[in-house]
Amino acid sequence: MTNTTSLSIAALIAAFGATTAAAQEACPIKVGVLHSLSGTMAISETTLKDTMLMLIEQQNAKGGLLGCQIEAVVVDPASDWPLFAEKARELLTVNEVDAIFGAWTSVSRKSVLPVIEELNGLMFYPVQYEGEESSKNVFYTGAAPNQQAIPAVDYYLEELGITKFALLGTDYVYPRTTNNILAAYLESKGIPEEDIFVNYTPFGQSDWATIVGDVKALAADGEPVGVISTINGDANIGFYKELAAQGISADEMPVVAFSVGEEELSGLDTSNLVGHLAAWNYFMSADTPENAAFIAAWHDYIGDEARVTNDPMEAHYIGFNMWVNAVTQAGTTDVDAVIDAMVGQKVPNLTGGVAEMLPNHHLTKPVLIGEITADGQFDIISQTEPVAGDAWTDFLPESAVLEADWQKLKCGMYNTETQTCVQLTSNY
Amino acid sequence: MTIAPAAALRPRFVLAGNPSVLWALLVLAIFTLGVSFLSEGMGVGLISTSFVKTLGKTLCLCLAAVAMDVVWGYCGILSLGHMAFFGLGGYAIGQWLMTARTTEIVAQSLAGQPLPPTPRELEQAVATQIFGVVGADEFPWIWAFSDSLGLQLLMVVLVPGLLAGLFGWLAFRSRVTGVYLSILTQGMTLALSLWLFQNDSGLRGNNGLSGLQNIPGLDGWGQATLSVAFLWGSALALALGYVLFAWLTSGRRGSVIRAIRDDEARVRFLGYGVEGTKLLVFTLTAMVTAIAGALYYPQAGIINPGEVAPLASVYLAVWVAIGGRGRLYGAALGAALVSLLSSWFTSGGVPDVPLGFATIRWTDWWTVLLGLGFVAVTLLAPKGLGGLFDLVPRRPSRRQGDWGPDDGAWRREEG
């Protein structure tokens, strides 16, 4: 995987722990992989399943965990949200896995939440999401809005001097909530409401001519316009093709996307999109030895040099290594002990620096902004210091008073105004 | 449902024209009791809670399939939109489940405050909890009855009933039949799913309603017990639905319904009210399907617009076709078998088949198998699995003809 010291130490501890803890643990240790392998989301999630299998194989090659081999239990929830709940219950009660790595869309996570909280399971969720949640049983290794959306808007405001915004999104919860947060944030920065154009399109939208035309027309009052895209999945292909066709260059109207990474660009000819932006916590082009090793291992595992790596893969990489370290530290896979040991775990990011698990079950991560290049990669033009993930956004009035802290407050939804824990379970 | 041993189906005593009803109910009762005793909630725990839930949901799908069979296999209306009613039933019950559960939580958290909450504060807090994920903090108007279980239960049958009644009235009145009607019903369910997908529709858009498995007021029961309770409920609903439809399709009324399937014009010439009968069947099956949905989604835990996508309704037709049209037990059998097989194959539980040059992984190839198998059934065994029961030797009965679809029934008049 990587040759960083902390991981070799982790492996050493694991090897040492093998002698002491092996007796208490039932071998093999099982890990559930809950990613859609069929249906609409298979596009994105299959890669994550392969990533997990690779990480587990590497860990086993290093001697496993607590002296046991790790066994992956792969199930296919088939992009069917109720099936996520069913499969999660099956993983926890029938296969008796010790941790689940899975889900991509917010709705699939919300589907799993009640099951995982009822059965006191442990889940790692690797995708950037809309925030407004912190469950005792879930670790969010993707970005919260303040780790992706807000810095990207800051970049627009500070670096590009943009004063007029078009928020384009697919019509579902992540774009809706993110755009609400962004609208509130922009208003706090003095952007009036009429300078924020919002449009929602269905999944898989392919006819973009009119919408792109509408956005183009926004420039008529002479203010610099920036597009913030939370368009999801396939629909991006038609969107970017239309952008290129209508000759909208990044100089006159930049587009920053939160759901477009290397994997999505591999379905496109990017020569006409050079200069448009994406914000993530990881880009494949990050120039660090850890990343080079990760990419090499990935190519080796998948047997295809052309395959790209992306942000959620890094999230699983961090999440899995943290889990391994936490289990090693706790000396057991018992969920409550591991949850306690998880907070404060540190694992090196692939982009440099260290990711730390916070008491609100989110990570500290640097925010990277990249410009699309002609070869389908990103030029990293901005990298912040690690930002602490914020479960409850500060820019919506009802969320600003909420706080999550599973270490001291033992609550994921704590109202700082009334000083009470609103609820222990999550909203779903 | 399991396939009963063939010998058990030999009629020992003839019951009012259709002994299969009693046999079906008997199999259902044995099945339900058996599963209950083996479940974690009641007995020895041989069957996991998640599998009890799967079986309970399967019973609901069977009920929907039986309704689909009546409207298609008996009345000849190939509705590719019945899952829309299934989903509407789920949404209706989901509204109450979400409101009641959230109100409990909110009331609890507000109780700690120095001042008692005003009704407006309470409502707003509940609304923020429910609609916060879609960026709203007010109850949309379609949630007007969501605080009352009774009214919302009424909505379970009323809303789908009204929709089906209106749609059917318009379609049958202008004599839209055959594939046209099928496509229109498909359009209806597509429109409904697109509408539900919008956040502005007030039903939480793509997120749908979730956490439905937590029944307010029954927190102490635990999911193991609840799953068995819902299994019983689903079995009861299936039994009642089965009897209702067996009654509907029997006797003279049943003859008229089947005659409409075989030759609508001739029935009309004979002076029967074709449109009224079709409307009755369409609406009644829609309402029963909605009840099945209302029982299904608290077991599934989440409902969202994807559930009413056109594909779901086509699958319903596929189950009925594989099980055998024109016989109620066939539809139930088809639904149970195919949906259980699907979940078995896609769970990765079936071992891969190494072919030397390549490996067949069932998670990848199951859908192909299902699709081609379905073509094969349509081509080679139009009676479906239910046709197997015809192979059971039985005493010839004067009153029993072939109730299944007649090859000639669809023959287009030529020249």
Next chain:
Amino acid sequence: MRLLLVLLVTLWASAASAQSLQDLLQADPEAISDPSRRTVGEVLGRLVDSGLPEVPAFLQHWQAKEVVQRRSDGLFFVGEPDGDGHILHDVSNGAEAGRAGPREVEELKPNAGVRGVIGSALIRFQLSDPDPARRQAALDAIANDPAADQIEPLRASLTDESDPAILVRKERLADLLAARFGSDPAARIAAIEDLGSDIAVEARAVLNQILASTSRVADTIPEEANVARTLAPGSADLPREAAYVMLVEAGLAPPRVTEAEIRDALSAAIADGRVGDAPAATLGTDEARHAAYDAMAAARGLPPRVTEAEVDAALASHAFWQDYEETDPAVTAAAERALGTAESRVRLYQTADIVLDAVSLASIYFLAAIGLAITFGVMGVINMAHGEFIMMGAYTGYVVQTLVPDYTLSLVLALPLAFAVTFAAGVAMERLVIRHLAHRPLETLLATFGISIALQQIAKNIFGTQARPLTSPGWLDGAWIVNDVLGIAYIRIAIFVLALLFLALILVVLRRTRLGLEVRAVTQNPGMAASMGIDPDRIAMLTFGLGSGIAGIAGVAIGLYAKVTSEMGSDYIVQSFMTVVVGGVGNVWGTLAGAALIGVLQKWIEWFNPSNTLAAQTYMILFIIAFIQFRPRGIVAMKGRAAGA
């Protein structure tokens, strides 16, 4: 003395060497390696003011992301990529300065904002640059960020401009700058009036900038204000709440006491479970809380609640208006007039643009549906796998493109090949499945659905779930742009032409060929046709192949403008059915009418509700369902015997 002189000379020499570009950069290396739009101006100023001749060249390299910084000593070079490393060139004279390995240098990637500022700094060097592309870049920089100090250099560069196109652009920009920043009002008004005939975004941007206004409130409107318009509180432009908030912000009215503030004040005032006279437990309604608050407000020095009557009185006693930032009323009046003229023309072009989009959408629907219409019309067969034939065509295009790298050639090959592949698939399906289900349309529908899901999954297993690229040749890139409002992508025009071509082809085949005659005969009366020596089975097979083949070609077209995935077929299938059903079965003109109706309708609804495309689709389907009630046989209904089927 001599010694002192030597010392001085040495000092001077070292001072001169401090003037070298590298030293200048090293003075503040952070500003070069990690620049920000806000701060880069300072270092740019220093570089430009140094007067070093190599500065413009360096800035161009920097702007083009070609500058690298050596990690070992922090020196800057111009880096030329060479394998996994860089060949380094000196920043001053371009001389080669060795090679750096993969991680020895850091590539500097100034962001777009910084690049824009660099571009602005380069304007004065580039306006008369011999390279026309550089001159264009300078003009783009002016257009992106116009400023008053650009007028003079721009005017100065007009005289020696040789390229006529660039000259036109320069003159235009000079006019725009004059209209916005000019000092002589008469000249400005003249320039502004010229802009009325110009609907370019640039021109309207200038007018809108001149007309920028702010909302204000005061007791009365001051005399000297250049008023854009007065606002009535409570109107749509200025809702009552917003108006009162303006008053509060201007300090002209007390803020309202919110319910939350009342609650907090009461909570803070609880003593022994009571607030004043009232037990805290009774304060569970708004009325009780208001009463309790009013009772204690005066005594505790809390702000009194503002009543609705007080709000109304405050609103009535103040004037609300919008004020131009430009103080000269003559200029703003001219700009208003010019903008009015421009915008009425813009509306006209917008309508034309919507019509173009609608025609484009209609042609896509037509291509997707026409194959279906043929099979449905001739054979009464609903082919649910039609969408998968579209997908097969698109994947054929993708495969051809991976084998033939030239995009034009691969497209030329892909179209007939896609037709051939799907034609074969269609014929196979007809012979193996559909023929055996003759005259059982509902079962055909379901059987073809089975094939559809099988094909979709097979495609997924072969090509993976990721979308595949299908790239159009270079000559189809870009758009036909009439002006900044009206324009359409070439690829859409190509699809429109393709649709026309197929419309003509199908009409010719059906009307002018033996096959067409036989197809029409079978459509009208299969029994009679058979008795006249036509083989209905052969006709059915060929028709099905033809319909499927066209689907394949539609797949290539759709893949070019949208995406190639295993699920692309299901995106189009229901729409295609609707097109066929609305248009009327078995008639090419009907399908055309159906596609046109649906395309125009969808764009029309989107026009009304531009922020919600999903609603547009919902309403469209509802409309179609309603439409079928009134014309159950579609727009172009078949007459005669075939209609009674």
